[in-house]
Amino acid sequence: MAKIKIACLPGDGIGVEVMASAKEVLQTLATVEEDLKIELVDFNWGSDHYIETGEMMPEHAIDTLKGFDAVFLGAVGNPALIPDHISLWGMLIKIRRELSLSLNIRPARVINGIQSPLHSPRKFDFIVVRENSEGEYSESGGVIHNGVNEIAVQNAIFTRQATERAMRFAFDLARKRESKVTSATKSNGIVHSMPFWDRVFQEVAKDYPDVKTESIHIDALAAFIVTKPQNFDVIVASNLFGDILTDLAGAVMGSIGIAPSANLNPDGRFPSMFEPVHGSAPDIAGQEKANPIGQIWTAALMLDHLGHLNASKRIIEAIEEVTKQGIKTADVGGAYSTREVTNAICDYLISSAQ
Amino acid sequence: MAKIKIACLPGDGIGVEVMASAKEVLQTLATVEEDLKIELVDFNWGSDHYIETGEMMPEHAIDTLKGFDAVFLGAVGNPALIPDHISLWGMLIKIRRELSLSLNIRPARVINGIQSPLHSPRKFDFIVVRENSEGEYSESGGVIHNGVNEIAVQNAIFTRQATERAMRFAFDLARKRESKVTSATKSNGIVHSMPFWDRVFQEVAKDYPDVKTESIHIDALAAFIVTKPQNFDVIVASNLFGDILTDLAGAVMGSIGIAPSANLNPDGRFPSMFEPVHGSAPDIAGQEKANPIGQIWTAALMLDHLGHLNASKRIIEAIEEVTKQGIKTADVGGAYSTREVTNAICDYLISSAQ
Ligand SMILES: CC(C)[C@H](C(=O)O)[C@@H](O)C(=O)O
Numbered sequence: 286m287a288k289i290k291i292a293c294l295p296g297d298g299i300g301v302e303v304m305a306s307a308k309e310v311l312q313t314l315a316t317v318e319e320d321l322k323i324e325l326v327d328f329n330w331g332s333d334h335y336i337e338t339g340e341m342m343p344e345h346a347i348d349t350l351k352g353f354d355a356v357f358l359g360a361v362g363n364p365a366l367i368p369d370h371i372s373l374w375g376m377l378i379k380i381r382r383e384l385s386l387s388l389n390i391r392p393a394r395v396i397n398g399i400q401s402p403l404h405s406p407r408k409f410d411f412i413v414v415r416e417n418s419e420g421e422y423s424e425s426g427g428v429i430h431n432g433v434n435e436i437a438v439q440n441a442i443f444t445r446q447a448t449e450r451a452m453r454f455a456f457d458l459a460r461k462r463e464s465k466v467t468s469a470t471k472s473n474g475i476v477h478s479m480p481f482w483d484r485v486f487q488e489v490a491k492d493y494p495d496v497k498t499e500s501i502h503i504d505a506l507a508a509f510i511v512t513k514p515q516n517f518d519v520i521v522a523s524n525l526f527g528d529i530l531t532d533l534a535g536a537v538m539g540s541i542g543i544a545p546s547a548n549l550n551p552d553g554r555f556p557s558m559f560e561p562v563h564g565s566a567p568d569i570a571g572q573e574k575a576n577p578i579g580q581i582w583t584a585a586l587m588l589d590h591l592g593h594l595n596a597s598k599r600i601i602e603a604i605e606e607v608t609k610q611g612i613k614t615a616d617v618g619g620a621y622s623t624r625e626v627t628n629a630i631c632d633y634l635i636s637s638a639q
Numbered sequence: 640m641a642k643i644k645i646a647c648l649p650g651d652g653i654g655v656e657v658m659a660s661a662k663e664v665l666q667t668l669a670t671v672e673e674d675l676k677i678e679l680v681d682f683n684w685g686s687d688h689y690i691e692t693g694e695m696m697p698e699h700a701i702d703t704l705k706g707f708d709a710v711f712l713g714a715v716g717n718p719a720l721i722p723d724h725i726s727l728w729g730m731l732i733k734i735r736r737e738l739s740l741s742l743n744i745r746p747a748r749v750i751n752g753i754q755s756p757l758h759s760p761r762k763f764d765f766i767v768v769r770e771n772s773e774g775e776y777s778e779s780g781g782v783i784h785n786g787v788n789e790i791a792v793q794n795a796i797f798t799r800q801a802t803e804r805a806m807r808f809a810f811d812l813a814r815k816r817e818s819k820v821t822s823a824t825k826s827n828g829i830v831h832s833m834p835f836w837d838r839v840f841q842e843v844a845k846d847y848p849d850v851k852t853e854s855i856h857i858d859a860l861a862a863f864i865v866t867k868p869q870n871f872d873v874i875v876a877s878n879l880f881g882d883i884l885t886d887l888a889g890a891v892m893g894s895i896g897i898a899p900s901a902n903l904n905p906d907g908r909f910p911s912m913f914e915p916v917h918g919s920a921p922d923i924a925g926q927e928k929a930n931p932i933g934q935i936w937t938a939a940l941m942l943d944h945l946g947h948l949n950a951s952k953r954i955i956e957a958i959e960e961v962t963k964q965g966i967k968t969a970d971v972g973g974a975y976s977t978r979e980v981t982n983a984i985c986d987y988l989i990s991s992a993q
């Protein structure tokens with residue numbers, strides 16, 4: 286197979302540490318997997334770059350990224366220095382929008398060796414398909430101030446095209462799995478966008494008569510992620526609802542620090558982008574406390590997407606082996622550092638290859 | 640004390656059963672508490688009324704309710720017959736809006752005898768103050784169809800007045816508790832309303848220098864409700880975020896079927912309204928399966944609000960006594976019916992009074 290070229294954007298905070306871990310895992314894997322040739326190119330964009338230049342990324346950043354097979358991102362944001370909506374909309378959300386990464390795919394499942402906070406966690410294994418380009422994350426709106434009162438207006442905008450695209454992806458994915466799609470709605474309280482969402486869901490569902498469907502209001506669905514996570518196969522959700530459900534799914538898996546995500550460009554025109562669900566966690570940055578598994582599992586999603594299915598599986602296997610041995614960071618009840626967990630995963634990849 | 644007049648609106652589905660339970664508890668309590676004189680007046684409004692008349696409630700319903708000291712509601716909605724946004728906006732949301740019930744107060748805490756799904760639940764005890772009149776629940780918006788594509792626009796509208804009112808209530812409440820307020824935000828993704836929300840929060844906080852504050856994005860906050868519920872004292876949230884967090888809080892308490900709520904009219908011009916957090920659950924209606932505790936605990940909030948603090952405490956005591964004895968419905972791991980749980984609570988109220 287041809288060499289794959291990956292743009293690595295560690296970003297801010299613990300992004301830097303977990304990116305270093307994941308790169309090491311990828312490089313180790315490339316030494317033992319004959320088929321796998323990777324070129325990793327670093328870009329030190331983010332909050333420090335902003336402080337120096339007034340921009341999170343240089344002018345031609347998006348064009349530069351288009352020359353790669355995939356974009357691998359750590360985490361963005363340092364709210365003590367830069368307001369979140371500037372740092373995130375100047376980098377993370379900008380990349381999602383300008384590379385047309387309209388689907389955000391976030392798997393959630395029990396990982397061997399990582400204890401869920403639920404006292405009787407059944408085996409669960411679901412994937413959230415999050416609409417990633419529009420909806421509640423919209424720049425339309427503003428604040429009016431008449432000298433006495435203030436009114437903030439925020440427009441959520443849902444197009445048929447993007448809504449349907451996320452739903453069709455969810456149905457196609459469900460067909461390869463347990464053939465069930467759950468739609469996250471809130472049409473009882475949000476009376477324009479969500480009844481529209483429900484209608485598109487019902488229409489798309491007609492093209493997949495073999496797939497079971499259900500629509501659950503986001504409040505009840507959040508509760509079910511805690512009480513019945515084993516009930517779900519594929520969940521399709523708006524930008525905001527997908528955001529909330531996937532952090533919650535991370536918590537139920539045992540730590541938001543292990544949850545991976547893939548931001549897909551569905552038509553393949555541009556590279557897709559891969560990032561863990563967690564943020565930059567400036568409070569624990571530089572202390573070797575960050576859980577590298579979210580970023581490493583994300584690397585596995587990236588390899589899978591690029592056609593390296595075997596290499597991807599080997600990463601997951603290595604993660605589960607190491608966590609089963611108890612080599613874990615503090616967020617999942619262990620006493621090991623970022624570096625120690627990373628080394629153990631690399632060691633396993635080498636020893637199991639022999 | 641004067642007799643209190645309560646309008647009882649059982650509504651739909653299990654609302655009817657749990658309302659019957661809570662009324663029985665109130666009547667029993669009135670026989671043993673000398674101070675407590677209650678007049679309960681029933682109104683059979685809801686989905687059946689809609690099917691007969693085309694309206695969820697008669698024309699002068701709101702005026703009628705204004706003649707009471709409090710409104711006690713079961714649950715509204717029967718989506719198999721009537722779209723949710725018609726039934727709910729024609730009754731539940733209409734009452735919230737037209738009685739100016741701009742605050743929705745939802746306590747969450749460990750109840751003796753009810754097991755949380757968390758395997759090591761620490762003692763948690765927090766209250767969500769939910770803005771109840773505006774925000775994401777707005778009738779402003781619509782769907783455009785140009786024959787080829789469709790665009791749905793949903794406007795979320797936040798006023799300074801309502802935002803500040805919810806926040807000041809939260810801070811005042813925190814002063815009577817552990818002096819900590821957590822603000823639910825999402826200003827990193829939702830760039831007009833949520834930065835506005837954050838700014839108002841920071842400004843209001845200046846008037847309460849003795850109260851600890853924090854702002855947490857809703858995705859992370861949802862995860863923390865699962866991983867660190869003991870960290871919270873008072874949480875202030877928008878209409879939608881409050882909705883999601885309180886179902887989640889119900890799940891973490893052990894069942895959404897036990898969670899209570901108070902919809903307050905802050906200036907006391909109109910009666911306040913009291914309803915459990917759960918919905919009408921048509922799938923289990925009429926089967927004696929519904930957990931009556933949400934509605935009964937809600938009755939306790941109502942009595943507390945009306946100045947009957949002792950009667951309110953006795954209800955909570957009775958609930959915890961009965962659950963500790965294992966007399967519980969199936970949703971919380973018991974094998975008892977709605978009626979049996981209710982009887983046990985009434986029996987305890989009588990026997991403990993002697
Ligand atoms: C039924 C629905 C409209 C309502 C809401 O979202 O407010 C309910 O979920 C609640 O929490 O009271």
Ligand SMILES: CC(C)[C@H](C(=O)O)[C@@H](O)C(=O)O
Binds near residue numbers: 564828
């Ligand atoms: C950082 C933030 C803007 C982002 C989002 O809300 O999309 C994050 O929470 C995520 O889930 O990727």
